[in-house]
Amino acid sequence: MGTxxxxxxxxxxxxxxxxxxxxxxxxxxxDETGVKYDNIKDGDLMNTLKELVQYDEKxxxxxxxxxxxxxxxxxxxxxxxxxxxxxxxHYFWSxxxxxxxxxxxxxxxxxxxxxxxxxxxxxxxxxxIKSDEGRFTVHKLIEGLYDRKELRMPYHWFSSNCQxxxxxxxxNISDKETLSF
Numbered sequence: 001m002g003t004x005x006x007x008x009x010x011x012x013x014x015x016x017x018x019x020x021x022x023x024x025x026x027x028x029x030x031d032e033t034g035v036k037y038d039n040i041k042d043g044d045l046m047n048t049l050k051e052l053v054q055y056d057e058k059x060x061x062x063x064x065x066x067x068x069x070x071x072x073x074x075x076x077x078x079x080x081x082x083x084x085x086x087x088x089x090h091y092f093w094s095x096x097x098x099x100x101x102x103x104x105x106x107x108x109x110x111x112x113x114x115x116x117x118x119x120x121x122x123x124x125x126x127x128x129i130k131s132d133e134g135r136f137t138v139h140k141l142i143e144g145l146y147d148r149k150e151l152r153m154p155y156h157w158f159s160s161n162c163q164x165x166x167x168x169x170x171x172n173i174s175d176k177e178t179l180s181f
Contacts, residue, residue, distance in 0.1 A: 019154035020101045023145075025052055029094075029105040030112035032119060042151040049142055053106075057088035059134030059141065064170050064179050065114060067126045082166040082181075085114050086134060086173065093138070097165035099155045102145070130170070132177035144172050 022041055028034030040049055050056075066080045083096035087110075094105045094113035105113045115122055136144075145151070148168065153160050163181050170179040 018100045021151055021154075022101045023049065023151060024101060024103045024118065025049060026103075026105045026118065027052060029107040029116065029119065030109045036119075042146070042149070045142055045146040045151070049104075050139055053138055053142065055088075055090065056137045056139040057090060058137050059086045059088055059173050061131065062086040062134050062170060062174050063131040064129045064166055065126055066129050067122050068124075070123075082129070082163045084166050084169045085110070088138060095141075095169055097150075097155060097160075097162045102150060102165070130177055130179050132170075132174035134173050135175040136173045141169070141173055144169075 022039050023045065024036070024038045025040055026034070026036040028036075037048075037052060063085050064082055065085055066082050069079045069081055081096070083094055085092060085094045087093070091106045091108060092110045092113050093107075094103070094117075096103050096117075103118060105116075105118075107113050114126065150165070150168075155161060167179045167181065170177075
């Protein structure tokens with residue numbers, strides 16, 4: 001995993017040491033053998049990702065989900081990972097920030113993006129915490145990621161984490177509701 005020394009006892013990832021300044025996109029999250037893209041850089045967001053996404057669909061519904069960070073803490077809200085799932089006419093999508101980058105998944109099946117992360121099962125205990133209608137398109141969301149320089153902001157457990165990212169995404173694309181922690 002990471003290195004640790006007496007001068008830096010920080011575990012790998014929590015302060016951004018593993019941040020890759022890239023986005024992982026899985027357009028076929030329900031297919032174990034489907035193509036996935038794991039090296040989309042900041043400059044590629046506006047062109048490459050838009051091309052891969054193809055259709056500029058309207059986001060119809062957005063939901064923030066919470067999942068425990070550890071199986072022994074299933075009901076302790078402060079120890080949880082927050083991610084966003086949104087729905088368009090043709091797909092379900094998830095978007096989230098982890099210690100190594102941002103992940104976007106797409107599938108025809110809700111369970112493939114809500115219950116799985118990078119084709120592996122998430123921890124048990126997932127629950128929706130807030131939902132609303134969407135007000136933007138998928139391309140507008142991508143433009144927002146680029147404009148806010150999200151790929152240039154390494155993960156930090158306190159100041160630039162999954163909850164901060166989920167709150168920014170949810171509040172940007174939701175119609176009326178706001179997410180706060």
